[in-house]
Amino acid sequence: MSFFKKLKENVSKTTESVTHKFMSGLSKTSASLVGAMDSVFARGKIDEEMYEELEDILIGADVGVNTTLEIVDRLRQEVKAHRIKDPTELKPLMSEILVELLRGEDEATGMNIQDGQLSVILFVGVNGVGKTTTIGKLAHHYNQQGKKVLLAAGDTFRAGAIEQLEVWGERVGVDVIRHQAGSDPAAVMYDAIQAAQARGADILLCDTAGRLQNKVNLMEELKKVHRVIGREIEGAPHETLLVVDSTTGQNAMQQAKLFHDATHLTGIVLTKMDGTAKGGIALAIRRELEVPVKWIGLGEQMDDLQPFDADQFVHALFGEDIEKELAGTE
Numbered sequence: 001m002s003f004f005k006k007l008k009e010n011v012s013k014t015t016e017s018v019t020h021k022f023m024s025g026l027s028k029t030s031a032s033l034v035g036a037m038d039s040v041f042a043r044g045k046i047d048e049e050m051y052e053e054l055e056d057i058l059i060g061a062d063v064g065v066n067t068t069l070e071i072v073d074r075l076r077q078e079v080k081a082h083r084i085k086d087p088t089e090l091k092p093l094m095s096e097i098l099v100e101l102l103r104g105e106d107e108a109t110g111m112n113i114q115d116g117q118l119s120v121i122l123f124v125g126v127n128g129v130g131k132t133t134t135i136g137k138l139a140h141h142y143n144q145q146g147k148k149v150l151l152a153a154g155d156t157f158r159a160g161a162i163e164q165l166e167v168w169g170e171r172v173g174v175d176v177i178r179h180q181a182g183s184d185p186a187a188v189m190y191d192a193i194q195a196a197q198a199r200g201a202d203i204l205l206c207d208t209a210g211r212l213q214n215k216v217n218l219m220e221e222l223k224k225v226h227r228v229i230g231r232e233i234e235g236a237p238h239e240t241l242l243v244v245d246s247t248t249g250q251n252a253m254q255q256a257k258l259f260h261d262a263t264h265l266t267g268i269v270l271t272k273m274d275g276t277a278k279g280g281i282a283l284a285i286r287r288e289l290e291v292p293v294k295w296i297g298l299g300e301q302m303d304d305l306q307p308f309d310a311d312q313f314v315h316a317l318f319g320e321d322i323e324k325e326l327a328g329t330e
């Protein structure tokens with residue numbers, strides 16, 4: 001039995017609605033990445049040309065050149081080692097390689113949430129990537145779990161950003177700590193931490209500015225915010241999550257490198273996966289940045305932010321093939 005059965009078994013452990021969210025959210029990427037492989041494999045022959053066409057498909061889905069070469073290399077080795085002649089056997093093999101790459105070595109995709117004490121989560125990323133929406137969705141997620149959540153409006157650069165966060169606060173039913181537009185974001189963080197501690201909050205989600213017009217200032221500001229949070233609570237921020245818009249392709253990769261250099265990122269949130277056929281960026285980011293993707297945005301609704309899961313991700317990409325193979329072998 002191929003790796004498909006194992007994938008199916010792994011995703012069956014979660015609810016059907018989560019599996020469905022991944023499948024519908026990743027349908028465009030599935031078509032561009034896995035659907036496109038069909039015509040390549042239909043030629044019935046494993047040869048150099050086939051590997052080159054596979055590379056083109058992977059690069060076209062934003063998997064990134066280095067990661068693409070690594071995937072195809074591994075595929076070649078497996079084909080050799082197991083003397084595979086039939087290209088239809090390559091899809092399950094490919095799915096296994098993708099899961100391994102997405103999992104990485106540490107498997108540290110969970111959130112560092114401290115039980116019984118305040119956990120501070122800092123969000124960074126450029127404007128418009130979905131930072132505020134992600135904070136709102138995550139506030140909802142933790143609120144649903146019965147945790148007391150507070151939001152810090154650290155994007156003081158744009159007055160609209162503070163109001164937008166307040167709209168989310170109201171929608172979810174959590175308070176927002178804010179100052180006037182233009183004030184020092186580090187001071188907002190200081191006040192937010194005091195408020196969170198005084199109110200016995202479990203989780204403080206901190207928004208930050210994302211203007212890129214002045215990179216040096218932005219990065220200095222983020223470093224200061226980070227420092228102030230760390231001074232108030234040892235070990236905080238417990239997570240520094242970079243939010244990136246997956247529809248921006250390799251641009252997302254460059255942003256990730258920039259922010260990673262300035263603040264120590266502990267995870268990535270990939271938003272708007274449902275709006276792109278180039279979801280292969282998840283692989284490029286995971287592999288080339290060595291920062292785990294922790295959350296994935298699969299739509300605009302409150303519960304469309306899902307914890308990233310390598311099995312769910314790859315299962316969603318190969319969904320049709322998995323169903324076909326399992327139906328044929330029962």
Ligand SMILES: Nc1nc2c(ncn2[C@@H]2O[C@H](COP(=O)(O)OP(=O)(O)OP(=O)(O)O)[C@@H](O)[C@H]2O)c(=O)[nH]1
Pocket residue numbers: 126127128129130131132133134161164210271272273274275296297298299300304
């Ligand atoms: N389809 C889809 N849309 C999303 C997702 N996440 C966010 N969006 C949309 O992206 C748009 C921008 O999101 P915002 O949260 O305003 O972005 P932001 O990064 O906070 O922007 P600034 O406040 O300007 O920094 C909104 O219309 C969101 O509804 C997602 O996972 N899927």
